[in-house]
Amino acid sequence: MSRAQAHFEALASWLQDRLQPREDFLLHLQGEESDFVRFNQGRVRQPGTVHQDLLSLRLIQGARHASVDLMLTGQDAADRSPLNAALVRLRERLRELPEDPHLLWQSAGESTTFVAPGAPADGQEITDAVLELAAQDGGVDLVGILVNGEVHAGFASSRGQRCWDSRHSWLLDWCLYQQGDKAVKSTLGGTTWDRAVLAARMEQARSRLPVLAQPPRRLTPGRYRAFLAPAAMGELMDLLGWGAFSQRSQEARNTPLMRMLTQGEVLDPRVTLAEDVGSGLAPGFSPEGFTRPEHVTLIDQGRLVGSLVSPRSSREYGLPHNGAGADESPTSLTMDAGELATDQVLAELGTGLYISNLWYLNFSDRPAGRITGMTRFATTWVEDGQVVAPTEVMRFDETVFHLLGHGLQALTREVELLPGTGTYERRSTTSSRLPGALVDGMRFTL
Amino acid sequence: MSIIAALSGPDRVRARFLEQVPAVDFCSLRLVEERTELLTVRNDVVEPVGEQIDAGAMITVVHGGGLGYAATSDLSSSGLRAAIERARSWAERTAARSVFDFRQVPMAHPRGEHHTLVEQPWEGLSLADKLDLLRVEVAAMTGSRPGSGQPGDDRIVERSASLLRVCSESLYLTSGGGEVQQRLDMLAPDAMVIAHAAGVTQRRSAGSRGMSRQGGLEVLAQVGFSGIGAHLRAQALELLAAPDCPTGRLDLLLAPDQMMIQIHESIGHPLELDRILGDERNYAGTSFVTPDMFGSYRYGSELLDVTFDPSVPGEFASYGFDDDGTVARREHLIRGGILQRPLGGSTSQARAGMAGVANSRACSWNRPPIDRMANLNVEPGSASLDELVQRVEDGVYMETNASWSIDDSRNKFQFGCERGRRIRNGALAEVVRNPNYRGVSATFWRSLVGVGSAATRQVLGTPYCGKGEPNQVIRVGHAAPACLFQGVDIFGGAA
Numbered sequence: 001m002s003r004a005q006a007h008f009e010a011l012a013s014w015l016q017d018r019l020q021p022r023e024d025f026l027l028h029l030q031g032e033e034s035d036f037v038r039f040n041q042g043r044v045r046q047p048g049t050v051h052q053d054l055l056s057l058r059l060i061q062g063a064r065h066a067s068v069d070l071m072l073t074g075q076d077a078a079d080r081s082p083l084n085a086a087l088v089r090l091r092e093r094l095r096e097l098p099e100d101p102h103l104l105w106q107s108a109g110e111s112t113t114f115v116a117p118g119a120p121a122d123g124q125e126i127t128d129a130v131l132e133l134a135a136q137d138g139g140v141d142l143v144g145i146l147v148n149g150e151v152h153a154g155f156a157s158s159r160g161q162r163c164w165d166s167r168h169s170w171l172l173d174w175c176l177y178q179q180g181d182k183a184v185k186s187t188l189g190g191t192t193w194d195r196a197v198l199a200a201r202m203e204q205a206r207s208r209l210p211v212l213a214q215p216p217r218r219l220t221p222g223r224y225r226a227f228l229a230p231a232a233m234g235e236l237m238d239l240l241g242w243g244a245f246s247q248r249s250q251e252a253r254n255t256p257l258m259r260m261l262t263q264g265e266v267l268d269p270r271v272t273l274a275e276d277v278g279s280g281l282a283p284g285f286s287p288e289g290f291t292r293p294e295h296v297t298l299i300d301q302g303r304l305v306g307s308l309v310s311p312r313s314s315r316e317y318g319l320p321h322n323g324a325g326a327d328e329s330p331t332s333l334t335m336d337a338g339e340l341a342t343d344q345v346l347a348e349l350g351t352g353l354y355i356s357n358l359w360y361l362n363f364s365d366r367p368a369g370r371i372t373g374m375t376r377f378a379t380t381w382v383e384d385g386q387v388v389a390p391t392e393v394m395r396f397d398e399t400v401f402h403l404l405g406h407g408l409q410a411l412t413r414e415v416e417l418l419p420g421t422g423t424y425e426r427r428s429t430t431s432s433r434l435p436g437a438l439v440d441g442m443r444f445t446l
Numbered sequence: 447m448s449i450i451a452a453l454s455g456p457d458r459v460r461a462r463f464l465e466q467v468p469a470v471d472f473c474s475l476r477l478v479e480e481r482t483e484l485l486t487v488r489n490d491v492v493e494p495v496g497e498q499i500d501a502g503a504m505i506t507v508v509h510g511g512g513l514g515y516a517a518t519s520d521l522s523s524s525g526l527r528a529a530i531e532r533a534r535s536w537a538e539r540t541a542a543r544s545v546f547d548f549r550q551v552p553m554a555h556p557r558g559e560h561h562t563l564v565e566q567p568w569e570g571l572s573l574a575d576k577l578d579l580l581r582v583e584v585a586a587m588t589g590s591r592p593g594s595g596q597p598g599d600d601r602i603v604e605r606s607a608s609l610l611r612v613c614s615e616s617l618y619l620t621s622g623g624g625e626v627q628q629r630l631d632m633l634a635p636d637a638m639v640i641a642h643a644a645g646v647t648q649r650r651s652a653g654s655r656g657m658s659r660q661g662g663l664e665v666l667a668q669v670g671f672s673g674i675g676a677h678l679r680a681q682a683l684e685l686l687a688a689p690d691c692p693t694g695r696l697d698l699l700l701a702p703d704q705m706m707i708q709i710h711e712s713i714g715h716p717l718e719l720d721r722i723l724g725d726e727r728n729y730a731g732t733s734f735v736t737p738d739m740f741g742s743y744r745y746g747s748e749l750l751d752v753t754f755d756p757s758v759p760g761e762f763a764s765y766g767f768d769d770d771g772t773v774a775r776r777e778h779l780i781r782g783g784i785l786q787r788p789l790g791g792s793t794s795q796a797r798a799g800m801a802g803v804a805n806s807r808a809c810s811w812n813r814p815p816i817d818r819m820a821n822l823n824v825e826p827g828s829a830s831l832d833e834l835v836q837r838v839e840d841g842v843y844m845e846t847n848a849s850w851s852i853d854d855s856r857n858k859f860q861f862g863c864e865r866g867r868r869i870r871n872g873a874l875a876e877v878v879r880n881p882n883y884r885g886v887s888a889t890f891w892r893s894l895v896g897v898g899s900a901a902t903r904q905v906l907g908t909p910y911c912g913k914g915e916p917n918q919v920i921r922v923g924h925a926a927p928a929c930l931f932q933g934v935d936i937f938g939g940a941a
Contacts, residue, residue, distance in 0.1 A: 036916045040725050044540040048515035049532045050812045050916075052502060058494075069498035071519040078522060082499070089497075096573040098492055124539050131543050144728040145915035173915075175728045181855055183727070252604035253642040254649065262645055359731075362851040364862055365880055367647040368940035372860050374853040393853045395860060395884070399940060423916035446858050446884050446935075 002115070003074070004031055004053065004152055005164050010076050011055070011083060012156035018087060019158055026058040026105060028287040029154035031072075032426055035123030037146040039174065042134035047127065049149075052426070056287065057083065059090040063099035066090050104311035104321070106289035109161040114284070120168035121193035123148040129195050130172065133202045140206060143183075144174025151427050153283045165283035167191070167429075172198065173421045175377065176205050178212035182390045185231070185357055185377045189419055208378060214389040217381040223441040225352030227345055227382075228403075230416035233434040235358040237333055239371060240400065245275070245298050246328035247307040251317055256369040256400060260304040265401055267302040268408040272336040274298055275308060275322075280332025281419060282429040285323075286311075292323035298330075302405075333432040338411025340438060347385040348410060348438055353394075354380045354387065369400040372445075395446040402441070409438040456617050459503065462523045463619055466530055470509035470537070472553045473530070473621040476769060477503045477521075478614065478811035485573075486608035487580040493608075495573070502811040507533040512541030513548040517812040551796040555624035556773060560766025562631040563759065564662035568611050571663060576609060579666070583607040583675030587639045601683060603647075604640035607675065609633065610655065610909065618771055626767045632921070633665040634658035634762075634909055637674045641682035648685035648879055650678045650864055653703045653846045658762045658907040658921065668760070681865060684877050691866050691881040691938035697841030698883055698934040699834055699896075702904035704863050705926035707847040709822055710911070712887035713745075713752055714922070716856035717779055718913075719790025719798055720817040730913045731854030734888055735785070737798060743785040746891030751825035752780040754789060754803045762907025762923035763820035770815055772804035779803075779822075783892075790817050809918035816914050821907075821923035827897030834896045834930045836872040842936055843867040843874060844881045852887075860884040880939030893934065898927030 001009070008029050015025055031053035038045040053072040058065055068086040072079050126146055134142040148170040155163040171189030178184075184205040188198060228236070243249035244257050259265035277284055278294035285291055288311055298306045308328040314321035325331070340348060353375070361373035375394045380387045398407075412435040420428035456477060463475040479501040486493035502519040503526065514536025516529040587605035588598025611633055618626040635658075638651035657669040666672065700708060716733040720726060735743075756764050756774035765774055770792050778786050790798060791806025794817050806815040835843070849862030866881030867874050907923035 034916075038725065038915050040545045040723070040727075043543050043545040044512075045545045045725055046513065046515070046814050046816075047536040047540050048517065048814060049529075049536070050517045051529075052517070052519045052812055054500070056496075065494065067494065067496040069496065069500070071499065071501050073520045073522060073525065075520065075522060086499075093495065093573060097495060097577075100494070101491060124535075127540070143724060147916070173728065177724075177727060181727075181732055185728070252640050253647045254604065254640050258647065359854055360851045362849045362862075364849055364851075364860065364882055365939035366849075370940040372849070372851050374851065374858065376854055393855070393858065395851075395853070395858050397860070424912065424919055446860070446886075 002166060005154065005166065007074055007076060008154045008156065009162070011079060014080060015083065015087070016158060018084070022061055024060040024158040026060070026289060027156040028056040030054050030426060032149060032151045034147060034149040034427055036423070037123065037127050039130065039145070040143045042131070042139050042142045044127065044131070057086050057090070059087065059094065060105065061094050063103055064094045064097050065100060065103055066093045066097060102312045102315040104315050106157065106161065107159050109157070109289045110291060111162045112285060112291070113164045114166070115164070116167045116191060118168070118191065120149050121170045126170055126193055129198060133199055141177040142174055143177065144172065147171045147423060147427060151429060155285055155287070155289050157289055161289050163285040163289065167281070171419060171421065176209060178209045181393065182212040182216065183377050184208045184212070187419065187421060211380060211387050212378060212390045216392045217389045218392045219394055219444065221445050223443050225349060226439050226442040227349045227352070227354050228437045228439060229356050230418060230434045230436050232355045232358045233437055234418045234432055235361055235373065236403065237432055237434060239361040241329045241333065245308045245330060247309040247313045247317060247319065248328055250307055254366065256363055256366050257304055258367045259369060259401065267299060267401065267404045269302040270338055270408065270411055271302050271404050272297070272300055274334050275330045275332060276334040277332050279334065279433065281431045282331040286325065290321070290323040296322050331430045335415070335434045337413050337415045337435045340410035340412045342412050342414045345412065345436065345438070346382055346387065349382050350385060351383050353391065354382050364397055370397065371400060372397040394444045396442060397445045398443045403439055407439045407441050409440050412436040459521055460617065460619060462526050466527055467621045468530055468534055470507050470534060471549060472508040474506045475503055475619045476811060477617040480612060480614040480810060483611045484608065485576055485580060486606060487577060487584045488606040489604065490581065490584055492577055500810060503529065504808070504811050504814065505529040505533045506814070507537045508548045508553065509534060509537045510541040511547040511549050512537040512544050514540065515814050546797050551793050553620070554771035554792065555620045555622035556626050556767055556771040557624060558766060559627040561629040562660045564631050566663040568662055580607040580609065583637055586675030587679045589679060599683070601641050601643045601686065602639060602679060603642045607637040609635055618767070620771065624771055626771060628766055630660060630765065631662060632658065632660050632762065633662065635666060635669060635671050637678055639678045639682045641686050643686050646686055648682050649848070650682040650685065651846065654908070655910070656703050656706060656906050656908055658909055659760050659905065660762060660764055661760050685865060685879045688877040688879045691842060691878040691936065693937040695933050696936045697838045697869070698931045698936060699838060699841060699843040699869065700929050700931070701843070701845040702902070702926045702928060703846045703906060704844050704861070705824060705929055706906045706908070706924040707850050707861060709824055709924050709926060710819065710922065711850060711852045712856060712859055712890065714789065714819040714822045716887060717789045718817045719788040719794035719800070719802055722788060723794060723797055726913065729915050731856065734855040734857045737800065739785050740787060740800065741785070744783055744892065745780050745785045746783040747894040748783045749827060749894050749897045750780055750783045750891055751778065753778055753823050753825060754805065754820065755823055756804065756820045758821055758823070758905065758923070758925060761821045761905050761925060763921050764923065765820065768804040768806045768815070769808045770806040772806065774804040777803050789819060791815065807920060809920045813914065813916060813918045816918070818913065818920050819911065819922045821925065823925040824897070824927065824929065826900040826903045826927040828899050829896050830899055831902050831928055834898060834928055835869055835874055837896055837930060838869040839871060841869040842878065842881055843869055849882070857887045859887060878938070881936070882938065883934050883936045885934060890931065893931045894929060895932045896930030898929065900927070903927040
């Protein structure tokens with residue numbers, strides 16, 4: 001048992017002894033020991049390490065409940081005092097709160113433990129390798145971030161349930177810049193550090209730079225044939241994750257898939273989407289202690305068949321929940337592969353846009369499923385199956401029903417794992433597995 | 447209930463740090479304790495009530511030309527010692543391979559303090575009374591009076607109101623004797639209603655916490671929170687029946703709650719010096735602005751005056767010192783339409799050899815400071831709202847941001863708003879729904895033809911500005927009058 005897990009267990013036991021009759025508690029821990037190293041111009045901009053453990057204590061008295069989140073020091077004696085103060089504070093607060101008709105928590109859950117084997121890589125060793133590879137052959141303009149270390153999560157309840165999940169990984173998210181805003185973006189990570197793998201990916205990225213040295217092609221607004229690489233599809237799915245699959249959004253008639261709910265709209269039958277926790281990187285338990293099902297189909301052959309239902313939505317709408325978080329967003333989204341071989345993408349595209357990355361997507365008409373956003377990085381103009389030149393960034397404004405519906409020409413046979421690179425507040429454990437998509441008549445406006 | 451107090455207070459942390467300051471060129475400790483409370487009533491039900499007490503310390507070491515940091519929630523002697531060693535190790539290990547020789551940054555050793563003026567403390571009202579404030583507004587969104595037993599309007603499908611309260615206390619210590627204490631009290635109210643009928647959905651809100659300000663409960667009266675539920679309900683229902691916004695090249699009059707995002711995305715971000723220096727190219731993006739533009743580039747029409755002003759009382763991102771200890775003061779970024787200076791803190795200023803502002807900021811103790819907006823304001827002009835409307839022959843008045851998107855150089859943008867009103871022949875006409883517009887930053891501000899007076903100005907702000915690697919979401923303030931733009935590409939929703 002790691003020091004962090006032992007500390008968590010000790011606090012849970014200590015808290016158990018302080019409960020009063022008819023009280024229950026839920027404890028949820030999110031912690032990390034992470035290196036973050038920023039690079040710019042092939043050199044180090046900001047290197048550092050963050051150690052944090054945020055503990056959430058929820059006190060329940062019947063249908064009344066409230067929570068306090070505390071940042072732990074990691075030392076038993078030091079953490080007991082604020083935890084005890086939180087307990088006292090919560091008892092005071094519960095006297096002022098009404099019963100919650102939507103409260104649902106796990107009172108008899110299964111205890112689970114997952115501890116990834118091995119130890120975290122040495123962040124300074126990876127940093128050295130990145131700098132050396134960037135400096136080879138006269139140097140390259142590398143900018144990005146290395147994230148490395150351990151992430152852990154824990155759950156404990158007064159009913160005796162204990163869950164623990166501890167993983168370690170490194171992730172390099174970087175760009176090699178050729179000129180102006182033209183760059184090749186790459187993401188590589190894993191649990192075991194291997195310099196040779198990074199060297200190969202760095203070389204692969206370098207090989208794509210020469211075409212970006214060409215003068216950028218300026219396109220006029222209009223409809224173009226386009227290929228969305230898996231990373232671009234990832235941006236699209238990230239936006240859809242903001243409400244499209246949420247039961248609450250669907251009930252509020254504010255989902256971008258509303259036309260599928262109310263007007264019988266469908267996507268292309270080759271589109272099948274699922275929340276697949278079994279193949280993802282996120283812990284298999286929720287902050288309320290619920291075990292997430294391994295697989296929830298959301299769209300089956302173009303038809304909306306499922307949603308992500310949090311325990312609260314379960315109570316509110318009278319539906320079974322599937323362990324979704326409060327925001328009811330996917331954590332491990334997968335899309336079924338198609339039949340287009342990746343090495344045939346340019347030939348099938350013919351003449352049009354190869355979109356490596358999209359950027360800053362938002363809904364331009366949310367209930368209608370209309371999305372706007374920008375092309376970014378190594379988006380190129382292709383003529384007769386040959387990459388000709390980079391393009392100036394272009395704005396698209398198009399509905400999801402065109403992109404994944406009547407405009408969809410093909411999905412790639414290969415599906416790419418896209419680990420979540422987000423580090424807001426703490427390291428993300430989300431991921432997605434997506435194919436690329438060939439689309440006809442994608443609308444560009446600026 | 448304070449973690450830092452539980453660890454024997456800031457005095458003990460100060461003593462532990464000063465005892466252990468290593469023999470390096472520079473070392474600092476930034477101790478932050480932030481207490482956050484979120485109260486929400488949704489569809490007449492109190493959502494889970496939660497408080498967060500986030501406390502920890504960031505150690506920064508500059509040595510031999512390198513810079514390193516280590517952040518820890520372990521504030522014991524051994525915890526701080528480990529963080530100091532880790533930060534020093536990073537600085538030494540990367541010294542010869544840093545993007546800049548950090549010895550050239552003039553590190554400040556300031557002494558002082560700053561705190562928000564609070565008239566009505568958050569704790570002065572009980573939890574039950576605060577929830578009642580929210581219940582009244584959420585009930586009013588249905589159109590039935592609380593306790594009347596009458597059914598509400600079934601076109602209203604989602605209602606909520608909430609209060610986000612933050613109290614942030616910080617202590618900044620440097621190896622050269624600097625010591626700054628600051629306390630910021632903030633309140634971010636919000637309210638939202640969704641109406642749906644006949645296949646049409648419309649949302650009307652307070653702008654996703656766009657009314658955020660510093661202060662205590664007096665902020666609620668300042669932003670007109672009382673009565674907001676009925677106001678949003680009426681406008682959401684009005685939008686359900688409204689025609690779609692027309693398409694065309696029309697004049698555009700923006701309310702302050704849309705000016706906020708326009709300033710933020712197409713002036714604020716492009717002027718951030720770390721973007722110009724390339725730090726953000728892998729994530730938030732670069733900038734169409736280049737260093738040679740400062741002092742001569744015409745960013746907007748001669749009516750455009752933009753200030754960085756962390757001294758505005760009550761504005762959301764006011765402070766006395768930034769997180770590198772630089773004293774904060776008002777500066778013009780754009781004067782008479784001409785670009786003057788970037789948004790760059792002491793490190794970026796040294797790297798670029800340019801004067802900047804005190805905007806080196808971190809979202810919390812666990813992230814390092816980078817160049818951020820704080821309060822970024824468009825200064826008022828002289829026209830009343832009526833006078834601005836009277837100047838428009840054919841146009842649209844837009845309120846409250848609903849959608850935002852801009853390219854990674856912060857040039858090609860597209861924004862959508864919750865509510866529009868047609869303007870014809872100098873008078874406001876019918877309400878229109880799904881108003882959107884697009885443009886290019888480099889030319890858009892030159893089409894500014896009217897700036898509202900101080901009477902049209904609103905002091906607004908948001909807790910949600912994302913940037914940086916590792917990612918940081920930070921609070922920003924934007925005060926602006928209503929502004930009129932000529933000949934803008936305007937359009938409505940999907941057919």
